[in-house]
Structure formats: C-alpha cells, structure tokens
Amino acid sequence: MEIVVFVCEESIEGILTGVYDAWVEALSSGLGHAHCRLAVNNGNDYNLELFCSYRDTPADTVKAGKVIRTLRKRLGEEVYECLCYAMASREPDRAEAVYRTIVAGLSMEQRYRVLDKVTDPHVARCFELKRNVGGEIHRELEFLRFKELENGVLLAKIHPKNDVLMYLGPHFSDRLPSENFLIYDTNRRKALFHEREKDWYMMDALELDEEMAGRISTEEEYYQDLFRMFCRTIAIESRENRALQRQFLPLYFRDVMPEFAKK
Amino acid sequence: MFYHVSMSTEKKELSEKNTVKYPAAVGAGQLSVMEKLRILTDAAKYDVACTSSGVERKGSGKGMGNTKFAGICHSFSADGRCISLLKILFTNYCIYDCRYCINRKSNDVERTAFTPEEICELTMNFYKRNYIEGLFLSSGIIRDPSYTMELICAAISRLRRVYRFEGYIHVKAIPGADPEIIYRLGLLVDRMSVNLELPTAEGLRNLAPNKNRSMILKPMRQIQNGIVNSKEEVAIYRNAPQFVPAGQSTQMIIGATPENDYQIVSVAEALYQKFGLKRVFYSAFVRVNEDRMLPALPGGPPLLREHRLYQADFLLRYYGFGAGELLSEDRPNFNVLLDPKCDWALRHLELFPMEVNRAPYEMLLRVPGIGVKSAKRIVKGRRLGNLQFDDLKKIGVVLKRALYFICCNGKMMYRTKIDEDYITRNLLDTENKRPPQPDLIDGREVTYRQLSLFDDVTAAGMVPPPGGQICAGAR
Numbered sequence: 001m002e003i004v005v006f007v008c009e010e011s012i013e014g015i016l017t018g019v020y021d022a023w024v025e026a027l028s029s030g031l032g033h034a035h036c037r038l039a040v041n042n043g044n045d046y047n048l049e050l051f052c053s054y055r056d057t058p059a060d061t062v063k064a065g066k067v068i069r070t071l072r073k074r075l076g077e078e079v080y081e082c083l084c085y086a087m088a089s090r091e092p093d094r095a096e097a098v099y100r101t102i103v104a105g106l107s108m109e110q111r112y113r114v115l116d117k118v119t120d121p122h123v124a125r126c127f128e129l130k131r132n133v134g135g136e137i138h139r140e141l142e143f144l145r146f147k148e149l150e151n152g153v154l155l156a157k158i159h160p161k162n163d164v165l166m167y168l169g170p171h172f173s174d175r176l177p178s179e180n181f182l183i184y185d186t187n188r189r190k191a192l193f194h195e196r197e198k199d200w201y202m203m204d205a206l207e208l209d210e211e212m213a214g215r216i217s218t219e220e221e222y223y224q225d226l227f228r229m230f231c232r233t234i235a236i237e238s239r240e241n242r243a244l245q246r247q248f249l250p251l252y253f254r255d256v257m258p259e260f261a262k263k
Numbered sequence: 264m265f266y267h268v269s270m271s272t273e274k275k276e277l278s279e280k281n282t283v284k285y286p287a288a289v290g291a292g293q294l295s296v297m298e299k300l301r302i303l304t305d306a307a308k309y310d311v312a313c314t315s316s317g318v319e320r321k322g323s324g325k326g327m328g329n330t331k332f333a334g335i336c337h338s339f340s341a342d343g344r345c346i347s348l349l350k351i352l353f354t355n356y357c358i359y360d361c362r363y364c365i366n367r368k369s370n371d372v373e374r375t376a377f378t379p380e381e382i383c384e385l386t387m388n389f390y391k392r393n394y395i396e397g398l399f400l401s402s403g404i405i406r407d408p409s410y411t412m413e414l415i416c417a418a419i420s421r422l423r424r425v426y427r428f429e430g431y432i433h434v435k436a437i438p439g440a441d442p443e444i445i446y447r448l449g450l451l452v453d454r455m456s457v458n459l460e461l462p463t464a465e466g467l468r469n470l471a472p473n474k475n476r477s478m479i480l481k482p483m484r485q486i487q488n489g490i491v492n493s494k495e496e497v498a499i500y501r502n503a504p505q506f507v508p509a510g511q512s513t514q515m516i517i518g519a520t521p522e523n524d525y526q527i528v529s530v531a532e533a534l535y536q537k538f539g540l541k542r543v544f545y546s547a548f549v550r551v552n553e554d555r556m557l558p559a560l561p562g563g564p565p566l567l568r569e570h571r572l573y574q575a576d577f578l579l580r581y582y583g584f585g586a587g588e589l590l591s592e593d594r595p596n597f598n599v600l601l602d603p604k605c606d607w608a609l610r611h612l613e614l615f616p617m618e619v620n621r622a623p624y625e626m627l628l629r630v631p632g633i634g635v636k637s638a639k640r641i642v643k644g645r646r647l648g649n650l651q652f653d654d655l656k657k658i659g660v661v662l663k664r665a666l667y668f669i670c671c672n673g674k675m676m677y678r679t680k681i682d683e684d685y686i687t688r689n690l691l692d693t694e695n696k697r698p699p700q701p702d703l704i705d706g707r708e709v710t711y712r713q714l715s716l717f718d719d720v721t722a723a724g725m726v727p728p729p730g731g732q733i734c735a736g737a738r
Contacts, residue, residue: 006375020658119650124657142335146392160695174322175430197324198421219388226300226385227394233304234350235340238549240561245342248336259338259394 003052005037008095009059010163012087015040015095016064021057033103038095040147075105076112085137086129086165090150098124126188137164141171143253146181154181155213157256165192169200184208224258231259267359300385307401309551310514311544315347315396315431317509318453322493326427328397330453330509334431335396348399348433349389353377353415357403361471363519365402365551376405382673390430392676397431397453398422408439416448422478423451426641431509442485446506449489453509453584454460454541457483459534462527464485465697469556480538486511487539509540515632517572518548518565519557523595525586528575532586535579571597578603581635582628600691605631608668616670616681620645631690632665652676663697664690 004025008018015038029035041056048054065134067195071080080146083098100122105114117123146154154176158165165185172181181190189207254260276656288730294302316334336345352366354376360368382400389395400419403413422428433454436445449455457479461467464476486507493506513534517527531543536553547564550557575597578584582604588602590596598606608615608631617630619641627638644650656662666676667686679686 026671107329113643113647116640117647118640118644118654118658124654128657140337141331144335144393148392156393163738171329176327176391177322177324178327180452202391223392226297227389227392229297229301230304230349231338231340231346233301234308234346235342235344236308236549237342239344239566241341242341245341246347248343249339257338 001031001035003037004037005039005052005054006057007039007041008057009041010042011059012084013061013064014059015087015098016067017060018057018095019099019102020063020067038099040092043093043207045046074111075114077106079114082115082130085133086126088133089129090162091129094129097129101126122145132161132253133164134161137167140168140205141166143257147255148214152180152215154179154182157186158183159187162224165190166202173200177239179181228259294375296381299377302373302375303352303355303377307350307352309549310350310401311546312456312512312514313345313347313350317541322429326429328428328430330431337395345394348396349386350399353400353402354405355403356405359473362554362556363470363516379421381414382418383422385430386422399433401435404437408437409441409444412437412440412444416444419448419451436482436486437641438474438482445482445485446489449486449506450504452507454512455486455507455514459513459515461520462515462522462530470519483538512539512542512544514544514546514549517545517569524597525590525595527572528586528590531576532579543576546567571603575603583625593708605690609687612681615668617668618677619669619671620650629669630665632661647734707738
C-alpha cells in the first residue's frame with residue numbers, strides 16, 4: 001500500500017488543513033488512516049521515503065476552521081488546548097503526533113479522555129510536546145522584559161525555540177490594559193501588538209526598526225539600574241549557588257534581561 | 264553613624280486614621296532612591312517567602328496587573344532563590360532588639376525609610392517592565408507596632424487606590440498591632456504573614472526579648488478567622504471584598520536554637536492543621552550578628568537541613584504524610600543522605616513492591632520517584648490500558664528511584680532485592696547509571712559489603728541492617 005504524505009505549512013492553520021485533507025483521503029480511498037501521514041514543511045529538505053507520494057497542502061482557513069470546530073465540540077476544550085500547544089512546537093513530527101492523537105481520540109468511547117491514553121505513543125508524544133511548549137510559554141512570562149521607548153511604547157524582544165508568541169497575548173493584555181506594547185519574536189520575525197484599551201493582534205513577516213527600538217525613554221536606564229542593583233543586593237552571600245541559579249534561569253534567556261547586562 | 268528612632272515627636276498624627284504622614288523625624292529624604300533601595304533590600308533579604316501564588320485574578324481593565332494561581336518567578340538571584348516580588352522593608356529603623364536580626368536596635372547599620380510615593384513608583388515601574396510580580400512589604404518597627412502597621416497600610420492603600428495596582432501584594436502583619444488595622448490591610452492585600460521567628464516559645468524568649476509566642480499567635484488566629492469569614496461572605500455575596508485571598512504564611516529560623524527536626528515538623532503540622540496556613544517557610548540561620556547567644560556555624564548556614572525540612576513540608580501538604588510518620592522521638596532528625604520519602608519507604612518495605620496498575624492513589628503518592636502529577640496521570644492512564652515501565656517513564660516517574668518500589672503487571676523492572684541495605688546502597692549510588700545488579704562474585708550472590716573506614720557517614724545516614732551489624736558476612 002502506498003502511503004500518502006501530506007506536507008503542511010508550519011502554522012497551526014497549516015497543520016489542521018493537513019489533518020482535514022488526510023482525513024478526506026483516508027475516507028475516500030477506503031484505505032483508512034494507516035494510508036496517510038502528515039509532515040511539516042520547515043523549509044529544509046526532508047528525507048523522502050520510498051513507496052510514498054508527497055502532496056503539498058496549502059493552508060486553508062475554511063478547512064482548518066472546520067477541524068477546530070470538530071475538535072472543540074467532540075474532544076473538548078482541554079484536549080484542543082493541548083493540541084494547540086503541541087502544534088506550536090518546533091519538532092518536525094508534531095503534525096503526525098497531533099493527527100494520530102485526533103484519530104485515536106475520535107475513535108474512543110470517552111473521547112475527551114484521549115490524553116489519558118498514555119500507552120499510545122502518539123498521544124504520549126503530543127503530551128510531551130505540549131509540556132515542552134507550555135514550559136517555554138511559562139518561562140517567557142517569567143523572563144520576558146519590556147523596555148520603555150521614547151514614545152511610551154513598551155518593547156520586548158524574545159527568541160523562543162517554539163512558536164509561543166500568540167500565547168503571550170492574553171496574559172500581557174490582561175495585565176497591562178492601558179499600555180501600548182509590542183512583543184517581537186526575532187527568530188520568526190513576528191510581532192504581537194497591543195494598543196491601549198484595545199484587543200491585541202499579531203503581524204507576520206515584520207522587520208523591527210532597530211533605530212527606533214534603540215531610542216529608550218529617559219527613565220528606562222534608571223529603572224534598569226535600580227532593578228540590577230535590587231537583584232544583586234537580594235542575594236545572600238553565604239548561600240551563593242550559581243549552579244542552582246543556572247538551573248532555574250538558563251543562560252539562554254539572560255541576554256534580554258537587564259539584571260544580567262554587563263555593567 | 265547611628266540613628267535613633269525618635270519616638271517623642273509627632274504623636275498627634277496617630278490619632279487620624281488613614282492620613283498618617285510620613286515620619287520626617289527618621290532623617291530620611293537625603294538619600295537617593297537608589298541608596299534607599301540598596302539599604303532596604305539588603306535589610307529584607309533574610310525574609311524567605313517570595314511566592315506570588317495562591318490567587319488567580321484577572322485585571323479589571325482599569326488599572327495595572329493581574330495574578331496567576333501558580334505564581335510567576337521573574338528572576339533568580341546568585342543564591343538560586345527566586346525573585347518574584349519586590350521584597351523590601353518600609354524602613355529598617357527598629358525599636359526591637361532581636362538577637363538574630365540584622366536590623367536590631369543595637370546594630371550600627373545605615374538606617375532609612377521609603378516614602379509611600381517611592382514604594383508605589385518602584386512597584387509600578389518594575390511591574391510594567393515585567394521585572395516583578397508584585398510587592399512584598401515588611402518593616403522594622405517605628406515607635407510601636409500599630410503605628411508602623413498604619414504606615415504600611417497607608418502605602419498599600421495608595422498603591423491599590425491611587426495607582427490602581429492589581430498585582431500581587433504580600434505584607435507582614437506585625438504582632439502587637441491593632442487588629443482593626445490588620446483587618447483593613449487584609450482587605451487590600453493578597454497574602455499576609457506573621458513570622459513565627461523560632462520554632463519554640465523558649466527559643467523566642469532567648470533570642471527575641473521583645474516578642475513572645477502568644478503575641479505572635481494572636482494576629483495569626485485573627486487572619487485565619489478573617490479568611491474563613493471572608494470565604495463565607497464571598498459565597499453569599501459574590502462581590503464582597505476578599506480578605507487575604509492568597510492565604511496566610513509564616514516562617515521560622517532553623518538552626519539558631521537547639522530544636523530537633525521532629526519538633527520543627529510537628530510545629531509546622533500544627534500550624535497547617537490548627538491555623539489553616541498556606542505555607543510554612545524555613546530559613547537556615549545565617550549568622551549576621553556577633554552575639555554570645557547565637558550558635559557559631561563553621562560550615563555555613565544549615566542548608567541541607569533546610570532542604571530536608573522543605574521536602575518533609577511538601578510531604579505533609581501534598582502527600583498525606585503525618586509528622587509522626589516521618590520522624591519520632593527516637594529518631595528526631597532527618598537522614599542526611601536520603602530524602603524523607605525514600606527514608607520512610609525504606610522503613611516500610613513490607614508495603615513494596617507496589618503494583619502500579621492496581622495500587623490506590625494514596626499509596627502511589629508514597630512511592631519514591633512518583634509525585635502528585637505522575638500519580639494522577641497513572642490513575643487516569645491505567646483506566647485505558649495496562650501501564651508498562653516505558654509508559655511510566657513518559658508519564659514522568661523518576662524510575663531510577665521508583666524501580667525498587669514498584670512493579671508493573673507483577674514484574675519489577677530489574678532483578679532487584681527488597682532489602683533495606685541493598686536499596687539504600689543503590690539509591691545513594693546516584694552517579695551509577697547501570698541497572699542495579701545483585702552483587703555477584705563468581706556468579707554467586709553475596710550480601711555483605713565492604714567495611715568502610717568512614718563509618719561516621721554511614722552511621723549518621725543509614726540505619727544499620729537487622730542485627731546491628733554493619734558488615735554481615737553471611738552467605
């Protein structure tokens with residue numbers, strides 16, 4: 001039996017479109033889900049396999065919307081949220097894991113319990129991806145730092161490994177409703193905007209104006225200095241433990257944190 | 264320079280509630296905010312609690328801030344402790360002379376005080392930049408407890424009402440303060456704590472001459488009752504103001520007084536059960552003052568002991584252990600080498616190996632290497648299929664500890680012995696990555712082990728094998 005590999009775009013929408021197309025293929029060919037597979041086109045050449053045909057599936061809002069509706073209705077919000085986290089991962093096998101989890105979930109009697117099925121390797125993988133992405137989201141909530149620009153806008157630059165930017169929107173817009181802020185993902189050149197007392201939104205393929213981003217407000221440096229001093233002072237000398245500090249706060253995050261700036 | 268708190272001036276201000284003015288007499292104001300922050304952070308750093316957890320609150324859309332139930336740490340200092348809140352003292356002037364405290368009256372340290380305005384500006388600007396999760400305000404005692412509490416209350420009130428700060432606020436309730444002020448403050452903050460300072464009343468008498476046990480327990484009880492009443496009120500009237508919604512905590516200093524671990528854990532247990540506390544924090548004693556009443560600590564602060572107490576504390580709160588199960592009068596101190604849970608399991612080998620696919624949740628929690636999350640996932644997962652060791656690994660069970668205590672479908676992971684001595688040895692051998700092997704010499708199993716010259720390590724940590732022999736040469 002020849003296997004059809006659906007090559008999806010990287011976004012959540014792209015993966016869900018792939019799920020839709022694979023499902024159609026599985027049913028219409030009469031060969032079932034074993035006949036289909038999902039892969040993510042991450043721009044690199046992937047290893048082509050023998051006895052497989054590859055089909056590109058461009059992202060389609062309508063198809064993705066249908067899948068989302070089905071997931072929320074039949075698997076429940078909790079499962080849907082977990083799948084969304086998993087799809088934001090950077091791992092190339094995320095599309096396949098999500099697809100198989102959906103297949104497993106919809107064929108179960110207690111569908112909303114699909115995540116408890118730890119004995120299924122794809123469900124376990126989904127759970128692992130979700131945990132990984134969830135951890136990174138939480139670390140961004142912790143370690144992201146805003147700086148105030150001349151015009152009062154708060155700017156944060158992040159470089160997450162997974163595509164977590166959109167999960168930061170609800171948290172920060174709830175927290176800082178009357179601020180204008182902008183979070184920029186330097187890895188993916190995406191930005192999240194929030195205007196004072198409005199909803200947040202995102203924009204893709206955006207170049208940050210470095211010159212503008214460098215013009216900080218007059219108070220900014222003062223507060224950075226204050227916080228740096230606070231962090232230095234709060235440590236108890238006789239308990240110093242750099243390894244423990246590194247365990248909780250990996251060096252990876254420190255380049256955007258003013259308390260670790262060399263001064 | 265040595266400042267004295269001037270207690271004679273401006274008594275009139277106390278009479279007017281809510282309009283307490285900043286005490287000009289304390290000689291502050293000349294220092295820059297940077298200097299003040301340095302002094303008052305330095306003075307606050309021995310306070311342990313820096314958690315921002317316990318309450319989930321969305322922003323109102325009008326002010327700034329929200330809170331997350333799990334809390335958020337925003338940075339970690341060089342000692343590996345988290346920085347979640349802006350932890351500062353209102354002032355480090357103090358009329359008390361507690362022997363262990365850096366801010367005691369008789370110490371010659373630089374003294375200063377913040378203005379409420381400065382505290383608010385710092386909090387708002389740090390919060391806006393995502394540096395902190397909120398404010399943790401404590402204070403030395405100026406003039407008297409009520410007066411100090413009123414000053415704190417005025418600052419917090421300003422932060423909440425004028426600046427519309429909706430993030431996390433933790434304040435210390437000062438023993439001896441007017442209950443009415445504590446009540447008012449409790450409606451503004453998320454968490455309140457009263458320091459127990461030392462585990463026993465006797466220790467307190469020796470080291471904190473101005474404080475006594477009943478004085479500390481009084482506000483603790485008041486806050487507890489306030490929380491209970493407020494919860495009932497909120498159940499009826501949804502929008503009733505919440506009193507200390509994130510609960511109450513306390514802390515005690517470990518190692519400054521001669522209490523043993525059993526006493527400390529029992530005190531903590533009593534606090535959880537009788538005072539409904541959210542957390543008890545333990546702080547390894549750091550000798551900041553030269554005082555003949557304080558113990559010398561040549562090895563530095565007792566960090567391992569503190570660590571073991573925290574481990575035991577979690578066992579009390581989340582794992583259903585009782586203090587009496589972990590320690591007893593005969594064994595009053597924790598094992599240096601093993602964590603309390605492993606230690607307990609080794610003393611109860613008759614319960615193991617436990618069948619993961621059938622054991623009740625409460626018993627799963629008692630297996631070393633299985634935590635609350637893993638236990639929950641095991642219980643959910645096994646309804647949908649038989650669990651194997653591979654699945655346990657994916658669930659997050661720490662197999663290198665758990666493998667001695669569990670079996671899946673009647674089989675243990677490796678060929679291991681249910682023998683206290685044997686398991687202890689393997690557990691301690693953390694560097695050793697190979698699967699545990701029975702000791703084999705010429706293909707025959709042996710049960711003795713090498714006599715160690717460093718028996719002091721062994722004696723402190725391990726319980727001698729049955730019969731009391733360290734080296735039993737029996738085959």
